[in-house]
Structure formats: C-alpha cells, structure tokens
Amino acid sequence: MTKLLFDHFVVLMLENRSFDHLFGYLGIGDGLSKKGGVNYLKPGDTSSGTFKSSKGGDYTAIGQGPSHSLKQTNEQLFGVTKPSAAVAAATPPLNGFVASFKTSLAYDLKREPTTSELQQVMNAFDPVQLPVLSTLAKNFVLCDRWFADVPGPTMPNRAYVHAATSQGYTYNADWKPKFNCKTLYDRINADPSRSWRSYYHDQDDILELYPYLQKNETNHVPFEGNFVSDVAGDKLATYSFITPAFINSPQHPTNSMHAPADVRPAEKLVADVYGALRSQPAVWKKTLLIIVFDEHGGYFDHVPPPATVSPDGIDGTADPSFLVPFDFKRLGLRVPAILISPWFKPGVDSTVYSHSTIPGSIIDALQLPGGFLTKRDANAAKLTAKYLVDDGTHTWRTTTPDVAAPVQPQPLDPMAREVLNGTVHLDPHPEQRNPLRTQDIQDPAQAKQFMKTQIAKHLEHYFASKGRPKTAAQQSTQNQYASTSVSPSRIAELKASSGPRKREEHP
Known part of the structure; x- marks a missing residue:
C-alpha cells in the first residue's frame, strides 16, 4: 500500500465567503487587480451607478447579508435569475452581485438601501483585518481555484463534502432532507482500521442529513471539551469534521462567518483548531488540516465557475415552485481553501478543486472499500499525489507561524x-x-x-x-x-x- 504522510485528516468548513471577499487583497493567488472588479446597479448598464471592489471588509453585514439561493446566485453570475440554457452554458459575466444584493437588502430593511450599504457586497477584507486566515494562507498552501459544488446555499454544498451529491436539492429545505445515498463515513465504516468523528457546536450536518448512516457513541461529540483533549491525547480519528456554531450567545458567539454575524469569532475558532494541533508536535506531524468555506455567501468574486459533471444524473428538484431548474453541470463560485501542514512549503495551488475533492481524495488515498461515491468525486481533482503521498519530496518545516485571534467583539448592553x-x-x-x-x-x-x-x-x-x-x-x-x-x-x-x-x- 502507498505510504501516506498523514494518519489524520481534519476538515473545518466555515460559511458563506467568496475568495475575493476574504483574500482578494492578500497579495498572493488570483485576487483582485489594481483595477478591481466592477458591477453596476443594473447588470451591464454603465449609466445605472458604478460599484467597484474596495479594500476594507465589513465585520458584520447589513440586513441578513447577500442572498445566495440558486436563483439569486444566477443573477450574480448572469444578471438574470432564470438564465436560458444557452446563457447558463456560456461564461458568466459576474455582473449581478449589486443588483441581487439590492433585492435582498430592500426586503430585509423594508426600504430602499443606500449606495454605501450596497457597496458591502463588493468590499474585500484588508489582510490586517483577518490576521489568522491571512497568516495561514501565506504560510501554507492557498487554493485559489477551489469552488463550491452548487451555485447555491449551505445545505446542498455541505452535502457534497459528505457525499459528493445533494440528490437534486439546490436549497436548504429547512434541513429536512433525509438522504439515502452513501457517504464518506459509510466508506470509512467499511474499513475496520479507520474511524471518523464529527465535532459540532450546535448543529451536526452528518447527523441531520444521513439518518441511515451507522454510527457509534464515538462518532458525534461537542467540539468544546473534546477536540483539544483528543489532540492532546493523540486520539484523533482518521477523519474529523468540525461544524462551527450557527447560534449566537454571549458565552458562545456565532463562529461560522455566516452573515450577518461578525467574522472575528470564526478567526478565533480557526486559531483554536490550528493552535491545538501545533501544540502537540507528534500529532501535528501526522495530521492534515483543511480550512474551507461551504459557499460564496453572495459576495463578489471575479473568477467564473467552470463546468463539471452531474454526480448522479438527478436534476434539481422543481418543488416548491419558487425553485429554478438546474442540472448540476456547473460549479458554484470560488471559496477560500487552505491546506495546512508543515510538510508543505508556502504556495498557491491553482488546480480546479471543489468540495467533492475531499471525499474523493480520502477515498482514493486510503483505498476505502466501495470506491468513489458519485461521478462528481470520481472526476474531481484529488489531493492524493501532490499532498497526501509520502514520496520523499516533502520536507518537515520546524518553524510555523504563531497566530493570535483578533480582539473579539463584545455585545452591546x-x-x-x-x-x-x-x-x-x-x-x-x-x-x-x-x-x-x-x-x-x-x-x-x-x-x-x-x-x-x-x-x-x-x-x-x-x-x-x-x-x-x-x-x-x-x-x-x-x-x-x-x-x-x-x-x-x-x-x-x-x-x-x-x-x-x-x-x-x-x-
């Protein structure tokens, strides 16, 4: 069997930020040029009001933040909510982010949004605003062609990291879908030498979406009090998935980065996960940490998503009636993704990846019984040869950066x-x-x-x-x-x- 660099794989999936929104001004990777990106209030209409990308992100969003349904993502990509087959097959002009945000923000605020409010969707963070993510991106492997699997919201995209399909779902559906497909965890269960664990804060994707998945008392545990102790005790599973907090409280703020919540608690979560691994050299040396975001959250990005293969030939569900058609043959927008291990030199990887890369790479590297889950993870670019195989070309770095989470926001009394x-x-x-x-x-x-x-x-x-x-x-x-x-x-x-x-x- 091929010798691997890692015994443990840890995936932290955060929420709703595009690559340009977080890393457009990082100075590495395919970010925003000096000219930046441009949208007009009416897609393609240069006389309707100009909005340019701007350095300086907003820690919290106005209203509920930009919409990221399939319908609104269509408008962001193509300028229309229901593109024809010919339009959808063409390279999207990415010209409808402001128009889409105007629609959702007017609904949230119950009034017409102002110019400066609409500008939020085009703003991109200064690296100093995100010291943790910026430091890790510059010191490990930043993937600048990692795309969401669905040009839509949270649930279907999270389904792809678990099962490489959403079985026709393009919307959240109140988290009610009970998928009957096989998952990465089924493949791991089939190998008695492997294990998996889900660390949750207040929601557990795997538990909610896959009722037929066999599990034991070790598979689902709260993040708090367990992840750090598992790392310290060298008890990490083969594959660990961390779900952030979606519900806000003074003691435990939302740390998912899902708008409109403040982004800084998510920075702290990343720092905590990274710090726990780095503090245990023996575990750190055999663990790959992947930080990735589920979808773009409606924020501007300048790179058109590429075509892809339908995972299972199931078209997007047309019920309820507000949904628009989709054949799952194009990816969602770019999202930030970082591969973190001192085995890797700092660099940028411009390979086209998607969330299905994760189950595809784990199944491929570990040669799990049953093989790939769908055509999507079978066809997705793999991390295996370049990053997971111990082929003698990787050198262990004895120095890695310290990270310090920014001062955390305090709620108003x-x-x-x-x-x-x-x-x-x-x-x-x-x-x-x-x-x-x-x-x-x-x-x-x-x-x-x-x-x-x-x-x-x-x-x-x-x-x-x-x-x-x-x-x-x-x-x-x-x-x-x-x-x-x-x-x-x-x-x-x-x-x-x-x-x-x-x-x-x-x-």
Missing part, C-alpha cells in the same frame, strides 16, 4: 443599544431616521463609528445649511462619503449642492 439607536435621529435626511439601520450592529467598535459618523454628518449639514433643516435635507455630496470627523471640504460641497440628491452618502 441595553443602554448602549438605546444610545446607538438615538443617533439615527440626528440624520439630516428624514427618510434615514429609521432604527432598522442599527439593528444589525452588534460590535461596540462598529457602534462607535456609526455614532461618530452620524454626529459629524449632522454638523456638516447644519453648518452648510446655516441651521435650516429643510435645506439640510436636500443637500448631498457627490465625491465624498460621510466619515467620523467633520470635513470642511464636505461642508463646501454640501453648500454647493442643490436640488434632489443624486447619491445618498450615509454610513
């Missing part, structure tokens, strides 16, 4: 929430005095920035209008966004403005 909401009414534009604008702000630092911006904006309009509220309500700037300090140049531009506002300039 009732008094802080009341004060924050009060600053909404300082807005010089009456239609913006809506408390819905602050309902998604959970972090004190973000609250402070919002409040300072509201005060500065109020004063600028006051000075520019000489204290006349009706005049202030009609003033706007075309060239400068509101910021946390009073700007003389903004006051001058406000004085010069007249008539209906051409662009909202709200924080």
Whole structure:
C-alpha cells in the first residue's frame, strides 16, 4: 500500500465567503487587480451607478447579508435569475452581485438601501483585518481555484463534502432532507482500521442529513471539551469534521462567518483548531488540516465557475415552485481553501478543486472499500499525489507561524443599544431616521463609528445649511462619503449642492 504522510485528516468548513471577499487583497493567488472588479446597479448598464471592489471588509453585514439561493446566485453570475440554457452554458459575466444584493437588502430593511450599504457586497477584507486566515494562507498552501459544488446555499454544498451529491436539492429545505445515498463515513465504516468523528457546536450536518448512516457513541461529540483533549491525547480519528456554531450567545458567539454575524469569532475558532494541533508536535506531524468555506455567501468574486459533471444524473428538484431548474453541470463560485501542514512549503495551488475533492481524495488515498461515491468525486481533482503521498519530496518545516485571534467583539448592553439607536435621529435626511439601520450592529467598535459618523454628518449639514433643516435635507455630496470627523471640504460641497440628491452618502 502507498505510504501516506498523514494518519489524520481534519476538515473545518466555515460559511458563506467568496475568495475575493476574504483574500482578494492578500497579495498572493488570483485576487483582485489594481483595477478591481466592477458591477453596476443594473447588470451591464454603465449609466445605472458604478460599484467597484474596495479594500476594507465589513465585520458584520447589513440586513441578513447577500442572498445566495440558486436563483439569486444566477443573477450574480448572469444578471438574470432564470438564465436560458444557452446563457447558463456560456461564461458568466459576474455582473449581478449589486443588483441581487439590492433585492435582498430592500426586503430585509423594508426600504430602499443606500449606495454605501450596497457597496458591502463588493468590499474585500484588508489582510490586517483577518490576521489568522491571512497568516495561514501565506504560510501554507492557498487554493485559489477551489469552488463550491452548487451555485447555491449551505445545505446542498455541505452535502457534497459528505457525499459528493445533494440528490437534486439546490436549497436548504429547512434541513429536512433525509438522504439515502452513501457517504464518506459509510466508506470509512467499511474499513475496520479507520474511524471518523464529527465535532459540532450546535448543529451536526452528518447527523441531520444521513439518518441511515451507522454510527457509534464515538462518532458525534461537542467540539468544546473534546477536540483539544483528543489532540492532546493523540486520539484523533482518521477523519474529523468540525461544524462551527450557527447560534449566537454571549458565552458562545456565532463562529461560522455566516452573515450577518461578525467574522472575528470564526478567526478565533480557526486559531483554536490550528493552535491545538501545533501544540502537540507528534500529532501535528501526522495530521492534515483543511480550512474551507461551504459557499460564496453572495459576495463578489471575479473568477467564473467552470463546468463539471452531474454526480448522479438527478436534476434539481422543481418543488416548491419558487425553485429554478438546474442540472448540476456547473460549479458554484470560488471559496477560500487552505491546506495546512508543515510538510508543505508556502504556495498557491491553482488546480480546479471543489468540495467533492475531499471525499474523493480520502477515498482514493486510503483505498476505502466501495470506491468513489458519485461521478462528481470520481472526476474531481484529488489531493492524493501532490499532498497526501509520502514520496520523499516533502520536507518537515520546524518553524510555523504563531497566530493570535483578533480582539473579539463584545455585545452591546441595553443602554448602549438605546444610545446607538438615538443617533439615527440626528440624520439630516428624514427618510434615514429609521432604527432598522442599527439593528444589525452588534460590535461596540462598529457602534462607535456609526455614532461618530452620524454626529459629524449632522454638523456638516447644519453648518452648510446655516441651521435650516429643510435645506439640510436636500443637500448631498457627490465625491465624498460621510466619515467620523467633520470635513470642511464636505461642508463646501454640501453648500454647493442643490436640488434632489443624486447619491445618498450615509454610513
């Protein structure tokens, strides 16, 4: 049997971020160029309002964040929600992210979103904002052509990492599907020398979706109190899957990165998993850690997804009626993925992978009984030869980076929430005095920035209008966004403005 570098494989699947959204400005891999990406308010219409990718991501999202249903992902890719067969087969122009976000955000906020709110879908994080993921991406193997298996939401994409099919599901279906297909865990069960374990926080994909899977008392355990002790005791299973927390509480915040939640608790989870392995050299030397995201979450990415093979010939379900047709012959958008082991030199891998690469590679490397699960994992590019086989070309690195999770957000207390909401009414534009604008702000630092911006904006309009509220309500700037300090140049531009506002300039 082929000798492998690893006895243990650990997969942490986070949520809903595109490659460009997290790593577009990382400086390695196929990220955003100096020109960046561009979308227009109406797909392809250059006169409808321009939105360019911008360095500086938003820790929390406005509303519920961008939509990522199949229907809305179609609009993000092709500019229409129901592309014809010819359009769907062509290279997507990736021109509908802002238009899609406008639809979902108007529904969430119960009002028309402002320009600066719509800009969120095009923003990309500065590497300093994500110190953990950025450090790991630069020091291990960053995959810049890893795609979701479905151009849609969470559940079907998570099904592919477990079973290389979603059996026709393109939507979450309230997590009710009871799949009867074989999974990676069935293949592992068939080899008595192998084992698997699911570490959950509050949801367990495997338990919910695969009721016919045989399991024992060791297969499903809470992450807290078990993962670190399993690593410390050299008791990791052959294959471990970690599901993050989806429910928020002061003691255990959402750490999945699923919008609109703050991204920093997910950074801490990654740091905790990496730190646990790194602190145990004997285990670290025989363990591969894969960090990957289930789907793009509706955020902009500039790389068109490629065609692929249907896993099992099952077309997308057409019930309920709001679903749109899909044949599973194209992949979803690019997502961040990092292969972490000191056996690997830092680098970028531009091989086209998808989530099905994971079960396909594990089955291939371990030669598990029963073979591949579907045509999707059988045809997916494998990690085996390049990363998993001990062929004598890999050298162990004795130095690996320390990572420190960023300061974690603290929830607002009732008094802080009341004060924050009060600053909404300082807005010089009456239609913006809506408390819905602050309902998604959970972090004190973000609250402070919002409040300072509201005060500065109020004063600028006051000075520019000489204290006349009706005049202030009609003033706007075309060239400068509101910021946390009073700007003389903004006051001058406000004085010069007249008539209906051409662009909202709200924080």
